[in-house]
Amino acid sequence: MALRLGIARRFLSTSIFDSHLPASRATAAAAAAAASDKPAPIPSDTLFVSGLNKRTTSEKLREEFSKFGQVVYARVVTDRNNGYSKGFGFVKYSSIEDAAEGIKGLDAKFIDGWVVFAEYAKPPPPRQATSQNTYNSRSGY
Structure with missing residues (x-):
């Protein structure tokens, strides 16, 4: 029963129903959604x-x-x-x-x-420098 209630709350809280809310609640919902957005992407070719x-x-x-x-x-x-x-x-x-x-x-x-x-596209992460020794560094050889 609790699961159904949770699903119903989640379904009713979608943006489809925001237009039926009073203006103050709709504004608060829009502000909360904007706050959770990711930062603007950096333009790239x-x-x-x-x-x-x-x-x-x-x-x-x-x-x-x-x-x-x-x-x-x-x-x-x-x-x-x-x-x-x-x-x-x-x-x-x-x-x-x-x-x-x-x-x-x-x-x-x-x-x-x-x-x-x-x-x-996001730029690839910088590569870490590899050690000069390609042999097993733990063995000490």
């Missing part, structure tokens, strides 16, 4: 595309994103064993403005029957 179909190829990804600007390269990350897509990829545009158009044009749109999501 490279996009991270997720939600790709397993059969989507790099050529198809390039073709779809080329409609919104000059694509330098498009790469679908694939599984080593079977060669199918892992469900995500990267698209690099010639400019940040073209990348913004690519996000506007294809974020939450269909490619190969699946809804894909496009966002600015």
